[in-house]
Structure formats: C-alpha cells, structure tokens
Amino acid sequence: MNNILTEIFDSAVGSTYLGVCITIGVFSAVSLLASKIRNPIIRPLVNPLVCTLIILVGGMVLLNIPYEAYKPSGDIIAWFLTPATVSLAVPLYRQINVLKSNKLAILASVTAGSIASVVSIFIMCKLMKLPVNIHTSLSPKSVTTAIASSITEELGGIVACTVAAVLITGLLGAILVVPLKSLFRIRHDVSWGVACGTSGHAGGTATLIQINEVAGAMSSISITIAGIVSVVLVPIFVALY
Numbered sequence: 001m002n003n004i005l006t007e008i009f010d011s012a013v014g015s016t017y018l019g020v021c022i023t024i025g026v027f028s029a030v031s032l033l034a035s036k037i038r039n040p041i042i043r044p045l046v047n048p049l050v051c052t053l054i055i056l057v058g059g060m061v062l063l064n065i066p067y068e069a070y071k072p073s074g075d076i077i078a079w080f081l082t083p084a085t086v087s088l089a090v091p092l093y094r095q096i097n098v099l100k101s102n103k104l105a106i107l108a109s110v111t112a113g114s115i116a117s118v119v120s121i122f123i124m125c126k127l128m129k130l131p132v133n134i135h136t137s138l139s140p141k142s143v144t145t146a147i148a149s150s151i152t153e154e155l156g157g158i159v160a161c162t163v164a165a166v167l168i169t170g171l172l173g174a175i176l177v178v179p180l181k182s183l184f185r186i187r188h189d190v191s192w193g194v195a196c197g198t199s200g201h202a203g204g205t206a207t208l209i210q211i212n213e214v215a216g217a218m219s220s221i222s223i224t225i226a227g228i229v230s231v232v233l234v235p236i237f238v239a240l241y
Contacts, residue, residue: 088217089220118234122240142198143201174207176200
C-alpha cells in the first residue's frame with residue numbers, strides 16, 4: 001500500500017498540469033481572501049502574488065518536492081506573461097485621452113525615474129565594490145523580466161540574478177503601491193500610475209489596475225517607456241562601471 005501511495009504521489013508531483021492547477025487555485029483563494037479584507041493596514045500584506053509564492057515554496061520545502069518537478073508548470077504559467085502584458089493595452093486604450101493630455105509629463109517622469117534607478121544601482125554597487133557582472137545583472141531590475149533578461153544576457157550578466165532582482169522589485173511594488181500613495185500623499189492618478197510602472201513594473205501594475213483604471217493604464221505605458229529607456233541607459237552605465 002505504501003509503495004502504491006508513493007507511486008501516486010510521485011506521479012502527481014511530476015504532473016505539469018497539476019502544478020498549474022494548484023498555482024491557479026492558491027492564487028484564486030488568496031485573491032478571494034484579500035477581497036474580503038477591508039483593513040487598510042492588513043490588506044496590502046495579503047497580496048495574492050506574494051502569498052501564492054510563499055505558500056507554493058513553503059509547500060515544496062515541506063513535501064521535499066524539487067524545483068525541477070515544478071519548473072514545467074512554472075514555464076506554462078510564465079508563457080502567459082506576454083499576453084497578460086499585452087492585455088494591459090485595453091485599459092490604456094480606454095484612457096487614451098488622459099495619455100494624450102499628459103504625454104510630455106509622463107515621458108519626462110518615466111525617463112527621470114529610469115535614470116534614478118540605474119544611477120542608484122551604479123552607486124550602490126560601487127560603494128559595495130561588487131563585480132561588474134553583478135552590477136550588470138542588477139541594473140535592469142526595474143523593467144519587466146523579458147526585457148531585463150535580454151539586457152543582462154546581451155551584456156554578459158547573470159540572468160538568474162536579474163530574474164530574482166526583477167521578481168523582488170515587482171513583489172515590493174505590488175505590496176507597497178497603495179501604502180506609498182498614502183505616505184507621500186499622491187493625489188493625481190497619473191502620477192500614481194507613472195511612479196508604479198516605472199519602479200514596480202508588471203508586479204505593481206497588476207495590483208494597481210484592479211484598484212484604479214486610470215492609474216493602472218498610466219502604469220502600463222510607463223512599463224514600456226521604462227523598458228526602452230533602460231535598453232539605452234544600462235549598457236552606458238555598465239561600460240562606465
């Protein structure tokens with residue numbers, strides 16, 4: 001009986017689609033729980049992205065499931081990242097008039113934010129005397145995974161390090177997008193969206209777009225602009241390092 005149960009468990013663990021279903025199920029359950037919480041302090045802590053990650057990793061550690069067993073499921077979920085990012089064009093289209101009215105301010109703000117991100121990484125890496133490949137890997141942390149990974153790979157950095165930095169940045173953006181608005185008393189939705197998209201990329205945008213469509217739309221266009229600016233800036237600062 002124990003051998004049969006072990007075989008069933010091993011087969012289940014090795015099932016790609018089971019991993020996908022569990023991930024979607026956990027995310028849906030946490031999202032439902034988060035929607036029921038009204039406390040402004042507790043709600044940001046019950047972030048579906050962060051909680052799903054903690055639950056999945058914790059479960060794999062407790063059950064001694066290797067990452068290689070889950071990776072095919074993760075690859076399937078990651079495949080949806082591109083169409084999900086493209087779908088952000090829908091709220092942007094709805095807010096096209098807001099974009100046209102603020103295009104210069106948005107362009108200037110995202111460019112300034114991208115410069116601040118790259119320069120801050122440059123300075124911190126210099127102060128800590130980190131090797132150039134680490135600096136290269138961390139520099140594109142504030143853009144989406146696809147762009148950041150391409151930049152790092154092209155410049156000879158460590159892609160895994162870049163993915164981890166981008167993930168942490170996105171998770172922090174998702175958690176802090178609402179509290180920071182209150183802390184800095186941001187009242188303009190366009191400003192809120194630009195700040196989120198420039199620094200928190202898709203992670204922050206995914207949270208913001210559920211709260212405020214105008215801010216979410218501005219955040220989505222900011223992701224694109226930040227990616228373009230970073231493609232130009234990062235190689236320059238890597239060469240200067």
